[in-house]
Amino acid sequence: MKRILVTGGAGFVGSHLCERLLNEGNEVICLDNFFTGKKSKIIHLLVNPYFLLVRHDVTHPYFAEVDEIYNLACPASPVHYQLNPIKTVKTSVMGAVNMLGLAKRVKAKILQASSSEVYGDPAVHPQTENYWGNVNPIGVRSCYDEGKRCAESLFVSYHQQNHVKIKIARIFNTYGPKMEPDDGRVVSNFIVQALKGNNITVFGHGKQTRSFQYITDLNEALIRLMNTGPEFTQPVNIGNPVEYTILELAHEIIEITGSKSRIIFKALPEDDPTQRQPDITLAKKHLNHWEPKVALREGLTETIVYFDKYLQGK
Ligand code: NAD
Ligand code: UDP
Secondary structure, three states: OOEEEEEOOOOHHHHHHHHHHHHOOOEEEEEEOOOOOOHHHOHHHOOOOOEEEEEOOOOOOOOOOOOEEEEOOOOOOHHHHOOOHHHHHHHHHHHHHHHHHHHHHHOOEEEEEEEHHHHEOOOOOOEOOOOOOEOOOOOOOHHHHHHHHHHHHHHHHHHHHHOOEEEEEEEOOEEOOOOOOOOOOHHHHHHHHHHHOOOEEEEOOOOOEEEOEEHHHHHHHHHHHHOOOOOOOOEEEEOOOOEEEHHHHHHHHHHHHOOOOOEEEEOOOOOOOOOOOEOOHHHHHHOOOOOOOOOHHHHHHHHHHHHHHHHOOO
16 A cells, blocks of 8 residues: 555545545545645545545645655646736745655655646647747746746756655646636536536637647546656646647537527637647657557546536536
């Protein structure tokens, strides 16, 4: 049995990960300040004696004897991370320093939830890990993008200077049950709008692309990455390479829900990346032939069932 710390464990990705790690027979400490996370996502785990929930902000040091750390704490939706950009930078940077310090002291392996946002509005398509990116360092997304880039830099430095055992996952857009209806990201927005019969808000002309990964595929990859040997320290893209325009996503959700919602077009947010598609060659090679298994239609159907129940108060 391993003792595993999951920061941001009450969030969308973290809540699924805590549950899976517990089911696999580990002891899990979930650390969260509940900025975007909710107790309700992990409340069913509280009866498990091997699960510990701690209200804590990663910008402050934390100490526990653990074998592994998944550092997920950071708001992921543009709406939320832009609410308090200073705090977003602090969470990424000070959170990384504090968790790397802990990993160093207790000799734990530590995995950083980095992001495809380190590529910014990419000039290379699809994105490979050796592409350095195209990020506006002073734009509205910079608190998140540069925070994640600085965290990667810290991870590499702690590895080189202090021999900390690091893993860096560059996660591409991920969706699934347990997202919040007011999360603000595109999949949850469109599903909630479609289920309520409200207008579907496509930003810009909807020609921008994203590649959507289902939550179970992401967590399978994160666990496999954590289990790679100590020599594997380079950043690795984790995403589903099938690329859709945002307009195609809207039509898909309208079709599956059978909604009467209309599509309306709204202003494109500043610095919204025009395209995003992961090259997952490295992940396939090093993560034991991992590749995404859940197609968009299947994943959306599951997520729609979840939101339908949520909105009906079930
Ligand atoms: P989320 O917003 O649902 O979860 C983030 C969690 O971190 C929340 O529970 C929140 O309360 C917590 N948190 C935020 N600031 C904190 C702080 N200072 N101290 C302690 N806890 C704090 O987002 P998510 O989708 O679950 O994302 C999880 C991680 O994966 C994030 O680091 C995110 O940047 C990264 N990521 C996610 C995606 C995606 O598409 N879901 C894509 C790329 C990267
Ligand atoms: N988007 C949209 N309507 C919405 C929310 C988002 O058209 O209601 C677009 C957004 O402009 C972006 C894409 O969907 O081009 C993905 O946005 P999201 O916030 O999910 O994540 P991002 O990949 O931009 O971080």
